[in-house]
Amino acid sequence: MIEIKKRSECPISCSLDIWGDKWSLLIIRDLMHAKQCTYGDFLKSEEKIATNILAARLQMLETNGVITKQDHPESKAKVLYKLTQKGIDLLPIMVEINLWADKYFTLPSERKEMIDEVKKDKEAFIKEKIKELSLS
Amino acid sequence: MIEIKKRSECPISCSLDIWGDKWSLLIIRDLMHAKQCTYGDFLKSEEKIATNILAARLQMLETNGVITKQDHPESKAKVLYKLTQKGIDLLPIMVEINLWADKYFTLPSERKEMIDEVKKDKEAFIKEKIKELSLS
DNA sequence: AAATTTACTTGCATTTTGCAAGTACAAATA
């Protein structure tokens, strides 16, 4: 089992205790891009997470209600991971991280396109994206 | 010295490579609350960071241009740490983390007050707070 | 029936974290 030990009652600290490790937000990013992923999909991401770490993080995020597992409609060998509402609600944080990164790094052009869309109308982007993630 | 190895060119990943560890955002949080802190101030925070980890993180954040050191005006024994513009620009991310935490945790009342102010007018809050952090 | 895919687990080396103690310089106190 996974221990959820809070370092303090501070909102930043409590949040980091759930997803403030090296990998969790990348898993969540994948789910925001793809809406649903199999275990293997996560392993394919370019940052190359180790399989045991992936398993541990998925467990942690599920225990904390950020993601859920469900059966794959076409195969019993596969599992689908999805964001819960709690996970979907991390979108504004992700958007702000993207904007910060856009200001201080040189990003690949395919990322820039999305960010330019955000910059045009942040609220609209978030609203639309949340809607997308919520149905399904 | 500190190694800045990027796992990928993804904005989320690049950002996490700088401040995506267990402690950095808590250091940044302290600086956002206090505007400037000494080494000892950070050690006093309720999460109780270990002194060697603190030294390592401060070094990392300074190397990456998120914070700066300056002489304490009243004592050569003390050092003042402050946010750079790059650090101040993390404020919107912090605000969103607070809002997420507000939705999913029960927070202490003194934190709630600040968050209620944010909820009234997020843009205004951020603008005002950035102004505050920028002068000095 | 055998090989392959999928989602993991296991074992072990490496790296990071945490704790306690130590150091060096500045400042306050006796």
Add this chain to the structure above:
DNA sequence: TATTTGTACTTGCAAAATGCAAGTAAATTT
């Protein structure tokens, strides 16, 4: 002026987390 205290670290070592390679078990494909 000598000694103690404060401040910002560093060092050494144990514990925990991470990373890598290989293994397992059930489902699917061949």
